[in-house]
Amino acid sequence: MHSPEIPTAAPPESRALSRRELNKAATRQAITEAALGLLRTRGPGNFTVEDIADDAGISRRTFFNYFNSTEAAIAAVTFGFLDKALQQFRLRPAGEPFLESARAALVELADPMTVAPMAELYSLGQSNPQLSRSELEAWDHCTAEIIAAARERFGAGVELDELYLRALAGSVISCGKAAMDVWLARCGGSLTPESLSTLRQLLIDSMSLLGSGFARPAAAQAVPQAARPAAPSTATPSPDRL
Structure with a gap:
């Protein structure tokens, strides 16, 4: 591999x-x-x-x-975390798959407290439109930085498809947001070490899902035969085949 x-x-x-x-x-x-x-x-x-x-x-x-502006200073809290992750990403072997490097970079941020400022701002922004705008600016910045990191990884002499770059960066950002949403629903925005450790692991797991092409976990696939619904009378494509 x-x-x-x-x-x-x-x-x-x-x-x-x-x-x-x-x-x-x-x-x-x-x-x-x-x-x-x-x-x-x-x-x-x-x-x-x-x-x-x-x-x-x-x-x-x-x-x-x-x-x-004050908004730019607030937004910097979020992409300050990304800067740390990108630093770790750039230390990974050049031949390593991009998403594997992204996951490894998050693993290297071993202290859960590294996500604390970003987590706090994300929680505060849920009920305030002004903060939500700042968050969007931060995520946009993150997208641009990921595209830049991808260009660096593949080399200046390699011509990369713009759709590929933007789809890759957008997917990484979407997975990051999904991890934040799940953490907020699960932990209620708590900033205890245990809660922040959960957020860090969710971010790592989201990169694993993206890297695997969102393969369904084995536990989700292992549904007992008796528990499965009867086959419909007409041929309908299975969701797994879409």
């Missing part, structure tokens, strides 16, 4: 970051944490760029070096 591993140059994420890059990452993190903190305490639409800047300990001008 595995193709031979293709030697490649070390990905950008593997090199040591400069002090300037570390400072920029820390500032960006401070902004997103301040935005999420204000979202918790004041609710959506009840704080400004200046409020976020004050809580993050930066100037208004510095804020706009990173984000163009």
Whole structure:
């Protein structure tokens, strides 16, 4: 199943970051944490760029070096998780199937708390249209990043079908959203370590389903003969054959 591993140059994420890059990452993190903190305490639409800047300990001008609105700062919480997953994805062997690498990247994010900010924002957005729009922006960003990662994986010299790329990215995003929805229904948005561990596993399992072509679990297929409905009198195609 595995193709031979293709030697490649070390990905950008593997090199040591400069002090300037570390400072920029820390500032960006401070902004997103301040935005999420204000979202918790004041609710959506009840704080400004200046409020976020004050809580993050930066100037208004510095804020706009990173984000163009409060909504963009909030959306960054969601795709911050994706950035971590993409970093792990780019460390996978170049010859490994794309979806297998995607699943392995999620497995590497072993600490369930890595999904906590994304999970919290997703829960808050369920009852607020403004946050839902921010979530949609974040998922759109994720789609673009997955397409970029796919192009990197297959190489600059390979011409890829645009439909393939967009269908692949859209499928990954849809599976991620499905995992989030199931988690919310199952755990009610709880942010306990156990609940977040469940979310992480659902995200991993969703990639497994996509990679298998959504093959039905064996347990779902093993229906006792006596429990099966009688065959219809007219020939009707089985759902499994559609």
